[in-house]
Amino acid sequence: MARRLLQHGHSLVIYDKDQSALDELAALGARVASSVREVADSAEVIFTSLPSPAIFKAVATGADGIIEGGAVRILVDLSTVGSRAEQEVASALATKGIETVDAPVSGGAAGAENGTLALMIAGKSEVVERVRALFDVFGKVFIVGEQPGQGQLLKLLNNMLSTTAFAITSEAFVAGVKGGLDPEVMMAVINAGSGKNGATLDKFPKHVLPGTFDFGFPISSVCKDVGLAVEECQALGVPMWLGNAARQLWNVAAQQDGADRDLTDLVRTVEGWANR
Template sequence: MSSSQASSQQRGPSPGFVGVGTMGRPMARRLIEAGHKVIVYDRDEAALAELEAAGAQVAASVREVADSARIVFTSLPTPAIFKQVALGEGGLIDGSAIKVLVDLSTVGSRIEKEVAEGLLVKGIETVDAPVSGGAAGAKKGTLAIMAAGNPVALEEVRGLFDVLGKVFVVGDKAGQGQLLKLLNNMLSSTAFAITSEAFVAGMRGGLDPEVMMSVINAGSGKNGATLDKFPKHVLPGTFDFGFPVGSVCKDIGLAVDECQALGVPMWVGSVARQMWNYAAMQDGAARDMTELVKYVERWSSVDGLED
């Protein structure tokens, strides 16, 4: 980045950021490194200390962030936490400075709409902007951002989005970005589940794992799991994609519920949800999502990837 670009970005808005966990921390860091004075809040003191060392201003509460920044990003783990942060006592809704909430979480369209309606009463616009690309994409600034909301608010935050990745404007109403993100995550997690079954079946039949992936990726069965997660995280045995099984369960559960509410029967999605939930129940909720293949092996009595 040139000095002129940095100084230009420094003249832009100084955003707030609530929720600096696995995804939020690298996104906030990118904004800091782009020259923005970011004010951050999280319950994780270690995460706050890391960002403070990088140049962030640490707030003592959600309310302090909303009293300090016109634009506030949120990256939060569950719909309930997002709703509490946005609309609860001492939440963003009580802030004196905030005018635009940019929600990067995956919380589902119903909660997103509820929060957007609640904030709009106080004159606060909501930009629904879930992201795809994982922690690696957050660090590199290559996220896909599915943004929906008031066009004026979207335009105000576009320069900040450019620091984080590529923005796709998918609609003008909060909730539309959430729906697209859930569909994307459901496809991704379903692809990983069926690929795990195919992979274990191939091993059981004596196929070489490397050759199997290479052939699949040269043919019609390739998908995000065969192209990325298996070669990078399963075959090397690292199982370090950076997204836990419990979060997959949350996302695919929201996705199936929303699709069924739209009248789609969701036969395949429902079975995939059951598979992920069962893995979570077998002590797997905190494990990396790529470890699902270990559970399929266990259920199939195949040796090879077990701890």
């Protein structure tokens, strides 16, 4: 996403703990800052894309975080951190005159690279309008509400649906192959029928059947997202029978075979459970 902003002529001041990411963007023209505070002292609009609610809150409202910046006026959060963390940060930043736009994205690494992400935007309409041209660089914009946290809820529901579909598709394909079916034939039939879903249409043909297992999203992030989704739904009074089952499956897979693996590698864990 940062690379796309540079390619569209925007000036960037960047900070990350991953030096290789900084080096890559610096080579494309971004100015590297030495801290979060330096970014917040340099830019009116800040984008964050962070891996957990705790890290997001520390970066946004911790010591020398965004909240202390002298230039920042709008925080656009692209992370998936849940509505409670988003609302907490938005309230804290508002005391310093900093507006928050809740803007989680869906579409994976390929969507970010190609500018085909789906953006779920929640924030004051006048604030969203000020940064709308930046969103258009990333993909398709959906305005889902005016309150920070509403985008987070929709993103978590989306991810829960996506990863649950991948889990059940993994079980189905392992069973089919173990029963003697050709996986390519299975794929063609399912995608021509009522069983098709995001896994059969995209992840399996592109990342599982070729044996690359390289969608670009770790199992640890799946566990985080599904856990947050289940918690938010339960807080709304929705019993999560299937959501809890999916959360348990992903957590066991992470503990057994490693959480840093690509989510598509779940298929090999299911194969192990099936003694295939």
